[in-house]
Amino acid sequence: MPSxxxxxxVIGATEHALALAAELxxxxxxxxxxEQAARRAALDALAAAPGLDVDCQVESVxxxxxxxxxxxxxxxxxVATAIGAAQVLIFMTPQTTYEDVLAASAGSLRNDQIILLCPGGLGGALLVARIAAKAGAPDLLVAQTSAMPLGGRNAGPxxxxxxxxxxFLPVGVFPASRTQELLERLxxxxxxxxxxADVIExxxxxxxxxxxxIPMIMNAARIEADGPYVYDGYAITPSIARVIDAVDAERRLILKALGAPLTTFSDILKQSYGVDGDSFHEVVHAVPGYRQVKSPPDLRYxxxxxxxxxxxVPAVALARVLGVATPMLDATVNYANAMHGCDYWRSGWNLEKLGLDGLDAAGIAALLARGFGAR
Amino acid sequence: MPSxxxxxxVIGATEHALALAAELxxxxxxxxxxEQAARRAALDALAAAPGLDVDCQVESVxxxxxxxxxxxxxxxxxVATAIGAAQVLIFMTPQTTYEDVLAASAGSLRNDQIILLCPGGLGGALLVARIAAKAGAPDLLVAQTSAMPLGGRNAGPxxxxxxxxxxFLPVGVFPASRTQELLERLxxxxxxxxxxADVIExxxxxxxxxxxxIPMIMNAARIEADGPYVYDGYAITPSIARVIDAVDAERRLILKALGAPLTTFSDILKQSYGVDGDSFHEVVHAVPGYRQVKSPPDLRYxxxxxxxxxxxVPAVALARVLGVATPMLDATVNYANAMHGCDYWRSGWNLEKLGLDGLDAAGIAALLARGFGAR
Structure with a gap:
């Protein structure tokens, strides 16, 4: 046992969460x-078993x-009991549940803790840091990764x-001035x-x-009528790829306005999966793990x-502050609003929820670097 | 023969255009x-035949x-020859071809003529009236119907x-002050x-x-991969119906701002087809003629x-002038732009093309009533 x-x-009961728990x-x-009560089934099965039977296929674990x-x-x-006992809290729950999970555990948060969101959406660390500060732990260190650290598959209860x-796993720390401290502690x-550079990057x-x-919107009729069905490479046809390229162009304009390194979705897939191709359409269909997967079962997925x-929603909110037009991101949110009969602009991570309202680009940069105390 | x-x-060579030509x-x-050269095949067949063999199933013809x-x-x-010889020009060509058809026939237009667009999009009469005025026929009377007068089906060459x-066939006249004149002449x-009340209505x-x-966007993957396939009721699922309802709500806000009678898409289908239903989803699936039709063959349809x-595009342009927000109409245009790799905001019927740029709501109302001379 290390010293x-x-x-x-580890908050969450998915196969990925249990894989990370096992390795730790x-x-x-x-x-x-x-896990929250409604999602506890996998943990109840684990509690009743003599242990977690892990078949590890990965040399580096x-x-x-x-x-x-x-x-x-x-x-x-x-959840509150787990959070109260721990030094490092790893969130592998849906990003939309952060507020509920923390509301039920607010009294357990302490300034000496770390929260690591795996992954954390766009600015989840800001949302969580605000909640922690309100709960009396303004110096709790919050970080978020760009993806899940491990991929697990259920093989039994x-x-x-x-x-x-x-x-390698990109991580952003809030505030960014504490990045070195986070790396050392973990x-x-x-x-x-x-x-x-920061959690937004x-x-x-x-x-x-x-x-x-986008593929869900452009497959909506079939998902609703027949889902799940074979969804090879997310069922991305050339026209769907063009729509995704248009969103990617808006994303790069935002990155440019933020002064962040410019990447494409193709770059991300190439790096993550070691694949190649001359277009996003080619690259996405080259990823072995995307072949013959299942479509979403329904449109609430x-x-x-x-x-x-x-x-x-937070990408558009940031773009507005930066003066970047995002017609395709807007269009995608508005289609989702109409499909789901809700208003994600209001319920989603808007500037108020992320604690960025009223700031200009320089103010956001300062806040990302130094924390809410910089306001 | 009437006196x-x-x-x-009749400009156009579709089965609907030939049906109208036959009745006239x-x-x-x-x-x-x-018809334009590229689309003449059906007319060449007619020219070579002893006549048009019409099997009329409709008592009222x-x-x-x-x-x-x-x-x-x-x-x-x-086309120019036909236009030069006629008193009434009926356009049954795609609305996107009006500019090209008229550019090739500008010298044939005269102030004593009537142009009837069947149908004419949103404001096609304005576009056509501007072109006629530039061609030296500012008093040519332009009208547009809300739908095609007759439905034909090809049964042979x-x-x-x-x-x-x-x-009954709603018609709008530009300028609206000449509505009675149009009705009398036809x-x-x-x-x-x-x-x-006017051509915009x-x-x-x-x-x-x-x-x-909307159903094309939300069926895009399947149309591109498998089209044409069975497209029962436009393949409209409950979620697609919700998106269409959201567009309909924006359309009603525009109608309200224009002071026009408020209708719904359901109202229009109920009146057109004598069907009933408690929601747009129910109504669209009640239309007998929409059952078991074919999907678009491809995404350029x-x-x-x-x-x-x-x-x-013109609906959004009008909405802007009227101060009405149209996020779903915008979203739909932007998805089409990305799918087709073009900019319909620029190429479509924007305010400049319709001759409405620089006008406020009162200015538009005056123009619709009295014509471009009212500016």
């Missing part, structure tokens, strides 16, 4: 898993490629396979973390903003109901 | 059909339900069935015309603005490439 064992709370436990840490019964993962009766692990268990470092909602309020 | 036989030029000829008029060989329909060598005829051959009197583009530039 500096840490107590982790294999590394000798105290690991407490918890702690312990390497092997099958192990991982024992000693604690299942907390509720208390069994899973770890199928993938990110070899160095033992997360050596793969690679720092972005991390929020733009994934391809989900283009890959998830998280590709719209989570990604629109936590990625597209 | 006041008229010379009609059966009523004893001189009828000249013409001139001559009633019968099969007739309609002889004496003249096929003009080009020079044969067709007339399957339907509108028993009373003999078009007794079914019913006057709207007529432009909003159809359901195509909601029915055509006129439901986007014609309806977006000639209906949605």
């Amino acid at each position: 500096a064992a840490t107590t982790y709370a 436990r294999l590394a000798g840490n105290r690991v407490i898993v918890a 702690v312990g390497g490629r092997q099958r192990r019964l991982v024992t000693g993962i604690e299942v907390a009766p509720d 208390a069994a899973l396979r770890i199928a993938s692990k990110k070899k 160095a033992e268990d997360f050596p793969q973390l690679t720092a972005n 991390t929020g733009f470092a994934g391809a989900a903003m283009g890959l998830h909602p 998280r590709y719209l109901s989570e990604d629109v309020p936590t990625q597209l | 006041a036989a008229t010379t009609y030029a 000829r059966l009523a004893g008029n001189r009828v000249i059909v013409a 001139v001559g009633g339900r019968q099969r007739r060989l309609v002889t004496g329909i003249e096929v003009a060598p080009d 020079a044969a067709l069935r007339i399957a339907s005829k509108k028993k 009373a003999e051959d078009f007794p079914q015309l019913t006057a709207n 007529t432009g909003f009197a159809g359901a195509a603005m909601g029915l055509h583009p 006129r439901y986007l490439s014609e309806d977006v530039p000639t209906q949605l």
Whole structure:
């Protein structure tokens, strides 16, 4: 067992969350898993089992490629208990649940803790830091990754396979001035973390903003009538790829206005999956893991109901401050609003929720660097 | 033969255009059909045949339900020749071709002529009146209907069935002050015309603005991969119906700001087809003629490439002047732009093309009533 064992709370009960809990436990840490009541089934199964049967297919995971019964993962009766006991809180719940999870646990937050959102949408760290500050923990360190660290697959009620692990994982820290501190405090268990300039850059470092909602809108009739069906490469046809390219062009205008490095969705997929191609349409169809997957089962799926309020809405809000026009991002949010009969502009992560209202570009940059105290 | 036989030029070679030409000829008029070179095939077949073999299924058509060989329909060598010889010019070409057709025929336009656009998009009469004025015919009377007067079906190279005829047909006249004059001049051959207040009201009197583009966007992946396929009720699922309802709500806000009667797409379908239902989703699936039709064969189909530039773009342009927000209409145009890789805001019927730029709501109302001379 390493000398500096840490107590982790992993909030979430998906296969990816349990994969991360297993690896942290294999590394000798105290690991407490918890989830909101409505989503606890997987944790109840784990609590009743002698351990988590992990079939690890990935050499780079702690312990390497092997099958192990991982024992000693604690299942907390509720999220607040797990959060109260832990030094590092890893959120692998849907981004849309952050506010509810923290509202139920506000009294458990402390300034010495770290919250790591895996991943955290566009600016989730800002939302969470505001809630922590209101709960009396203004110096709690909040970070977010650009993707999930590990990919798990359920193999039974208390069994899973770890199928993938990110070899490097971009992370943004809020405030960015504490980036080095975060890297040091997590160095033992997360050596793969690679720092972005700030949490907004991390929020733009994934391809989900283009890959998830647009193919759902442009497959909507079929998803609603026949879903799930085979969704090869997200069912992206050349015209869908052109719409995604148009969103990507808006994303790059925002990145440029932020002074962040310019990437394309193609760049992100090429780097993440080691594939190649001359266009986004070619690249997306070159990713082996996107072949013969299933379409969303229905139109409420998280590709719209989570990604629109936590990625597209804040992207547009930032663009407005920066003077960047985003007709295609706007169009996508408005289609989702009409499809779902709601107003994601209001319920999503707008400037008020992220604590950025009233700031200009320079004010946002200062806040990202130094925290809400800089206002 | 009636005493006041008229010379009609029917521009267009679709089955609907030939059905109208046949009825006008059966009523004893001189009828000249013409089409642009690229679309002439149907007219060449007619010119080579002894006549147009018309199987009329509709009692209310001139001559009633019968099969007739309609002889004496003249096929003009080009559009300008037909236009030069006629008193009434009926345009049944795509709305996007008006500018090209008139550019090739500008020298043939005269102040004593009538142009009837069947149908004319949103404001097609304004566009056409401007072109006529520039060509030296500022007093040429321009009108537009809300739909095609007759529905024909090809039954052979020079044969067709007339399957339907509108028993009443809304018409808008530009300028509206000449509405009575138009009704009188066309009373003999078009007794079914019913006057709207102006051409903009007529432009909003159809359901195509909601029915055509949105289901194409929300079926895009399948149309591009598999089209044409069975497109029952435009493949409108409940979520697609919600998006169309959102566009309809914007359309009603525009109508309200114009002081025009408020209708819904459901009202229009109920009145047009004698169907019923508690929601747009129910009503659209109650229309017998929408059952088991074919989807667009590809994503360039006129439901986007014609309806977006000639209906949605001018609707948004008018809404801007009236201070009405139209996020769903904007979204639909922007999706079409990205899908087609073009800019319909610029190429479509914007305020400049309609001659409405620089006017406020009162100025537009005055212009619709009294013509461009009122500026």
